[in-house]
Amino acid sequence: MKILLAEPEFPIPTKGKNCKNYLPIGLLKLAAYCKDRGDFVRLARGNLPQEEVGFRPDEIWITSLFTYWREYVKRSVEHYRKLFPSSKITVGGIYASLMPDDCKTYTQCDEVFRGIHDGAEKSMPAYDLIVGSNDIDFQIVHTSRGCIRNCRFCGAGKIEPTFTYKDSIKHEICSNKLIFYDNNLLANPRIKDLLHEIADSRFKGKPIVCESQCGFDGRLLTPELAFLIKKARFQNPRLAWDGPYSQFREIKKQIDLLVDAGYRTRDIFVFMLYNWELNFSEMEKKRKKCLGWQVQIADCRFRPLDQRYDRYDARKAQTNDDYYIHPKWTDEQIKRFRKNVRIQNICIRMGFTKYSQKLERKGEQRRRIRNKIMEQLKEMGYDAPKVRQIIEERDGWVAHVRIAESYKKIRLSSEYRITGAP
Ligand code: B12
Ligand code: SF4
Numbered sequence: 001m002k003i004l005l006a007e008p009e010f011p012i013p014t015k016g017k018n019c020k021n022y023l024p025i026g027l028l029k030l031a032a033y034c035k036d037r038g039d040f041v042r043l044a045r046g047n048l049p050q051e052e053v054g055f056r057p058d059e060i061w062i063t064s065l066f067t068y069w070r071e072y073v074k075r076s077v078e079h080y081r082k083l084f085p086s087s088k089i090t091v092g093g094i095y096a097s098l099m100p101d102d103c104k105t106y107t108q109c110d111e112v113f114r115g116i117h118d119g120a121e122k123s124m125p126a127y128d129l130i131v132g133s134n135d136i137d138f139q140i141v142h143t144s145r146g147c148i149r150n151c152r153f154c155g156a157g158k159i160e161p162t163f164t165y166k167d168s169i170k171h172e173i174c175s176n177k178l179i180f181y182d183n184n185l186l187a188n189p190r191i192k193d194l195l196h197e198i199a200d201s202r203f204k205g206k207p208i209v210c211e212s213q214c215g216f217d218g219r220l221l222t223p224e225l226a227f228l229i230k231k232a233r234f235q236n237p238r239l240a241w242d243g244p245y246s247q248f249r250e251i252k253k254q255i256d257l258l259v260d261a262g263y264r265t266r267d268i269f270v271f272m273l274y275n276w277e278l279n280f281s282e283m284e285k286k287r288k289k290c291l292g293w294q295v296q297i298a299d300c301r302f303r304p305l306d307q308r309y310d311r312y313d314a315r316k317a318q319t320n321d322d323y324y325i326h327p328k329w330t331d332e333q334i335k336r337f338r339k340n341v342r343i344q345n346i347c348i349r350m351g352f353t354k355y356s357q358k359l360e361r362k363g364e365q366r367r368r369i370r371n372k373i374m375e376q377l378k379e380m381g382y383d384a385p386k387v388r389q390i391i392e393e394r395d396g397w398v399a400h401v402r403i404a405e406s407y408k409k410i411r412l413s414s415e416y417r418i419t420g421a422p
Contacts, residue, residue: 002040004057004087005031008076009046010069017045018132020179020211025140026093027063028125030117035126043129047079059088062109064095068303068310070106077107092117097159098305116145116160124172138177143169143194147183149217151242153276155305156183165190168197176203180212186220195228209233215240215271215298218254226261238269238298244278245285255293265294266348272341275326276302280333287340296345299338302326314338366390372416373399380422 007024016022027043034041044053060080064073073096077089092113096103100112125140127133146163147156165188169178178198188194201208215238216229229237237258241251251270258268270290274283290297303310303324312323318331325331346352350363370387377385386402397412403422410422 001059002055002057003034004042004044004053004060004080006044006060006062006076006080007046008062008064008072010065010072018130018136020138020140023130023140024063025125025181028127028129029120029123030061031126031129032123033117033120036123047076050083053083057084057087059090060084062089062091064091064093064103067095067098067305068307070095070102070308074107077109094159098155137175138179139175140179140181141169141172142181143185144182144188148187149184153273153302158305167193169194170197170201173201173203173208176206176208178208178210180210182212183214184217185212185214186217186225191225192228195232198232199228207233209235211235212238218251221254221257223257223260226257230261230263236267236269237263238271240271241286242273245282248289252293255295266296268295269298270295271298271300273300273302274337275324275329275334277328279328280337283337287344291344294348296348297341299341301334369397369416373401373418376418377401377403
């Protein structure tokens with residue numbers, strides 16, 4: 001069979017297409033599965049013209065993401081229907097699973113596929129189908145599907161109704177960075193073994209670093225797990241605090257576990273759902289607690305699981321016709337809370353006591369210089385270099401670095417290139 005796997009033209013900036021948030025991972029797994037059973041497959045990212053597709057597919061499989069991006073799915077169905085009127089079109093993915101009836105009538109596809117595809121789940125994603133795959137320096141991993149909990153605001157249980165998990169992912173590792181898409185990573189009963197496995201794994205002789213897209217379920221966190229998370233090199237661990245302000249003691253204990261395991265508070269994030277049942281003043285109390293703890297906030301604006309549009313624009317005054325505004329919130333409060341969080345995060349990241357745009361710009365510049373120096377030192381073959389200080393002197397920038405077990409002062413050109421041997 002000849003199958004075209006299509007990703008709708010989602011509103012993702014071109015440079016974000018191959019980033020860890022928007023690789024069409026479902027389609028890549030389906031591609032590998034189809035290839036294994038002998039099908040001819042091709043991946044289309046967006047609504048391609050006929051000559052670029054290059055063959056007449058028997059079937060077209062279109063993926064979907066957030067429900068409020070459904071119009072892009074519809075456009076994709078219309079586009080490919082026009083090109084290939086006799087091909088069967090199936091839509092699967094998140095919107096298809098959360099709103100199957102709407103998906104059928106609104107997009108006019110032939111079939112809706114709900115939930116997880118068991119066959120594809122056993123396949124390694126075919127990353128080679130992505131144009132520019134050589135530049136992808138991460139891989140997306142699910143160690144579990146579904147969740148042991150059933151929070152009212154969350155769609156995990158509908159999209160992935162059965163909780164399943166893997167015992168090992170060692171054989172899957174094909175990069176130095178793992179991005180976990182698990183809904184609730186710590187709920188995997190084999191999580192300790194998995195974390196040990198990652199900590200001990202190497203790819204091309206180098207250690208693995210990790211990131212979890214969803215927050216850790218702090219109720220499951222123990223001193224041992226916190227230590228293993230650090231050992232498995234998880235960067236910027238995120239804890240979820242969706243409940244009321246009164247839970248702050250428990251949240252603080254969870255943060256302390258991560259700090260005891262070796263994380264700096266400013267590298268820890270607390271996920272917070274807002275525009276939901278906790279009103280603005282309660283969310284502000286939660287925000288200020290995080291300021292006191294010096295942890296950053298990952299703010300999540302609530303959208304209902306059947307939300308059909310989202311034209312949120314931070315620069316405009318808007319109404320419910322533009323995006324979902326919870327009855328306990330106003331547009332102004334939503335935007336104020338978001339802004340307050342943004343400013344607070346900058347202060348925590350940069351170590352400011354008070355926000356100033358000038359200081360922020362300076363801090364950003366220093367961060368860029370630091371990254372440039374690190375890149376150059378790594379290219380020069382130094383293992384684990386550290387940039388201690390960056391100073392602007394009268395005759396240009398200098399940096400104090402730690403390389404090969406000793407401290408050195410290096411000079412930088414106006415393009416922040418290291419001049420001379422460090
Ligand atoms: C990881 C994740 C993210 C990541 C990555 C998103 C992504 N590319 O998937 C990031 C961090 C970007 C993200 C962001 C957000 N997310 Co999110 N996210 C998730 C999460 C946990 C997993 C998504 C996932 O697994 N994606 C990979 C999927 C697409 O691939 P797959 O599952 O392996 O595909 C399988 C099947 O779906 C099927 N399949 C897929 N396509 C097709 C096609 C065909 C034809 C067939 C047959 C089968 C098929 O087969 C595949 C193999 O089994 C889900 C919860 C969940 N369990 O789904 C929430 C979820 C999608 N996110 C959600 C939300 C709310 C958000 C945010 C709005 C949060 C916020 N307020 O900031 C933002 C949105 C940002 C934006 N730009 O609008 C909601 C969406 C609700 C809605 N109304 O749509 C969910 C459902 C969580 C929830 N709260 O309920 N998210
Ligand atoms: S714990 Fe997280 S993934 Fe699980 S149901 Fe609650 S919000 Fe969803």
